[in-house]
Amino acid sequence: MYKISYIDDFEQWKREFKFFIEVKIRFSETDMFGHVNNVSPFIYFEEARIEFLRQIGVFTKIKDSESVPVVADLQCNFLEQMFFGEKLLLFVKANKVGSSSIDLHYMGVKENGNVCFTGRGNLVNINPTTGKSIPLTEDEKKKLRKN
Amino acid sequence: MYKISYIDDFEQWKREFKFFIEVKIRFSETDMFGHVNNVSPFIYFEEARIEFLRQIGVFTKIKDSESVPVVADLQCNFLEQMFFGEKLLLFVKANKVGSSSIDLHYMGVKENGNVCFTGRGNLVNINPTTGKSIPLTEDEKKKLRKN
Amino acid sequence: MYKISYIDDFEQWKREFKFFIEVKIRFSETDMFGHVNNVSPFIYFEEARIEFLRQIGVFTKIKDSESVPVVADLQCNFLEQMFFGEKLLLFVKANKVGSSSIDLHYMGVKENGNVCFTGRGNLVNINPTTGKSIPLTEDEKKKLRKN
Amino acid sequence: MYKISYIDDFEQWKREFKFFIEVKIRFSETDMFGHVNNVSPFIYFEEARIEFLRQIGVFTKIKDSESVPVVADLQCNFLEQMFFGEKLLLFVKANKVGSSSIDLHYMGVKENGNVCFTGRGNLVNINPTTGKSIPLTEDEKKKLRKN
Numbered sequence: 001m002y003k004i005s006y007i008d009d010f011e012q013w014k015r016e017f018k019f020f021i022e023v024k025i026r027f028s029e030t031d032m033f034g035h036v037n038n039v040s041p042f043i044y045f046e047e048a049r050i051e052f053l054r055q056i057g058v059f060t061k062i063k064d065s066e067s068v069p070v071v072a073d074l075q076c077n078f079l080e081q082m083f084f085g086e087k088l089l090l091f092v093k094a095n096k097v098g099s100s101s102i103d104l105h106y107m108g109v110k111e112n113g114n115v116c117f118t119g120r121g122n123l124v125n126i127n128p129t130t131g132k133s134i135p136l137t138e139d140e141k142k143k144l145r146k147n
Numbered sequence: 148m149y150k151i152s153y154i155d156d157f158e159q160w161k162r163e164f165k166f167f168i169e170v171k172i173r174f175s176e177t178d179m180f181g182h183v184n185n186v187s188p189f190i191y192f193e194e195a196r197i198e199f200l201r202q203i204g205v206f207t208k209i210k211d212s213e214s215v216p217v218v219a220d221l222q223c224n225f226l227e228q229m230f231f232g233e234k235l236l237l238f239v240k241a242n243k244v245g246s247s248s249i250d251l252h253y254m255g256v257k258e259n260g261n262v263c264f265t266g267r268g269n270l271v272n273i274n275p276t277t278g279k280s281i282p283l284t285e286d287e288k289k290k291l292r293k294n
Numbered sequence: 295m296y297k298i299s300y301i302d303d304f305e306q307w308k309r310e311f312k313f314f315i316e317v318k319i320r321f322s323e324t325d326m327f328g329h330v331n332n333v334s335p336f337i338y339f340e341e342a343r344i345e346f347l348r349q350i351g352v353f354t355k356i357k358d359s360e361s362v363p364v365v366a367d368l369q370c371n372f373l374e375q376m377f378f379g380e381k382l383l384l385f386v387k388a389n390k391v392g393s394s395s396i397d398l399h400y401m402g403v404k405e406n407g408n409v410c411f412t413g414r415g416n417l418v419n420i421n422p423t424t425g426k427s428i429p430l431t432e433d434e435k436k437k438l439r440k441n
Numbered sequence: 442m443y444k445i446s447y448i449d450d451f452e453q454w455k456r457e458f459k460f461f462i463e464v465k466i467r468f469s470e471t472d473m474f475g476h477v478n479n480v481s482p483f484i485y486f487e488e489a490r491i492e493f494l495r496q497i498g499v500f501t502k503i504k505d506s507e508s509v510p511v512v513a514d515l516q517c518n519f520l521e522q523m524f525f526g527e528k529l530l531l532f533v534k535a536n537k538v539g540s541s542s543i544d545l546h547y548m549g550v551k552e553n554g555n556v557c558f559t560g561r562g563n564l565v566n567i568n569p570t571t572g573k574s575i576p577l578t579e580d581e582k583k584k585l586r587k588n
Contacts, residue, residue, distance in 0.1 A: 031177055
């Protein structure tokens with residue numbers, strides 16, 4: 001396998017994931033070559049990210065909050081093709097917790113155990129009115145570092 | 148062609164359309180059989196509906212308004228397959244204007260002039276707080292009847 | 295509730311459903327008013343339809359088959375708004391089995407038991423080369439009538 | 442602005458783009474916070490990539506070809522929020538042409554001239570039967586280097 005810029009030791013990187021959601025590939029997510037569109041993993045990242053933050057209890061009061069999480073960047077490496085009807089486990093972890101941002105990493109695993117894609121992206125804590133970044137609380141950092 | 152329940156005279160029905168938008172089929176809207184997913188026309192209806200209402204000046208202040216348009220039902224008849232890269236003209240008209248609702252009709256036309264799908268759906272004028280229907284103003288009815 | 299054209303007795307219509315799938319609403323399916331886009335039920339219909347046909351064993355060899363199922367029309371009535379994170383049960387049944395087509399009916403039910411949308415659509419058995427309709431076999435009709 | 446890993450000199454990087462397509466943001470691409478979902482730029486990348494390759498005449502006979510372009514990775518940096526109804530110019534260029542792959546770069550520009558997102562991704566030339574990479578022809582490389 002070729003080197004992925006944000007992964008040092010692939011086996012160790014894999015072992016560090018604990019949280020995952022199940023994803024069922026929708027028919028509307030397949031393209032005219034019969035396999036899953038390369039846009040879909042980013043949809044799955046979003047599902048996993050929201051569920052992950054909800055379960056560990058960070059960024060849960062988005063609507064009326066003075067700080068909201070904003071996606072600053074996203075990337076995905078496609079390792080193996082996926083097909084309609086396949087089920088995926090989508091893992092997510094907080095790879096690095098900064099003062100006001102989190103580097104979230106993602107891994108899609110097929111039922112046969114093969115990793116079909118990897119990904120990452122920064123989530124920045126923002127004041128929605130001023131647009132400025134806001135430090136994460138110690139409590140939030142603690143919850144994120146454990147997962 | 149088989150009979151479509153909401154169309155009496157197909158040729159006359161076609162002639163009554165004036166407003167249209169151009170739609171370019173996205174690659175992500177094709178499925179694994181190489182043709183456009185049957186979900187996509189409903190996406191195109193939405194584009195056309197919003198643009199139609201904006202241009203004739205009805206329901207333009209949705210965000211802070213005391214009445215909002217709500218889609219009550221939608222239907223589509225698929226007459227001819229569409230493929231990636233094709234361009235469509237999507238026509239829309241107010242087929243019937245009720246006291247607090249509009250029966251919007253849609254027609255998708257390929258570059259060769261063939262009608263590839265037809266559709267319709269009721270849009271009801273609602274008070275977002277109470278959920279009750281609200282009469283359209285005479286001005287709104289007039290604008291809708293002209294288009 | 296207003297009258298839906300394809301439903302005679304709502305309570306009886308509900309009771310006739312047996313098959314369902316679970317649908318989890320994706321964040322990307324919500325719109326800027328915070329509720330589920332009116333395009334999404336048609337995506338859910340497709341998931342349910344494919345799973346239904348697979349489980350009862352009709353139209354299972356689509357790729358190399360001499361007959362394929364083609365969606366002729368679709369409609370949906372929106373009864374109650376859905377929101378991100380909600381789980382739905384999506385029911386499907388063969389309401390009427392014709393000589394070469396099936397009238398499939400759909401019902402979306404929230405966790406509180408409320409029906410949030412209903413729908414229907416014809417599926418026609420087509421020869422992909424000639425485009426002509428092909429009679430369903432007696433075996434297919436029997437399987438469909440039971441579900 | 443923060444440093445983007447795949448851009449050295451932002452002003453020079455911008456000047457090197459020549460090809461672009463126009464993108465109209467769809468209502469179904471907005472989320473419940475009123476702005477464009479962060480999945481959508483990847484849909485736009487795909488539109489731009491297909492149109493770019495078609496216009497310069499590379500990878501045009503995908504269906505029956507012995508070599509197909511496969512997306513190996515994708516990334517996007519989100520610089521400014523986009524809203525429903527806005528029009529974008531989406532630029533694409535071949536930033537680097539390898540022996541059997543292309544590093545495509547993308548830039549989304551709003552009507553006010555602001556860059557709202559940047560992106561990149563490798564496209565690898567693959568034999569669809571063996572899955573092995575195939576060298577680009579000199580003619581293909583020449584066409585890509587000019588654009």
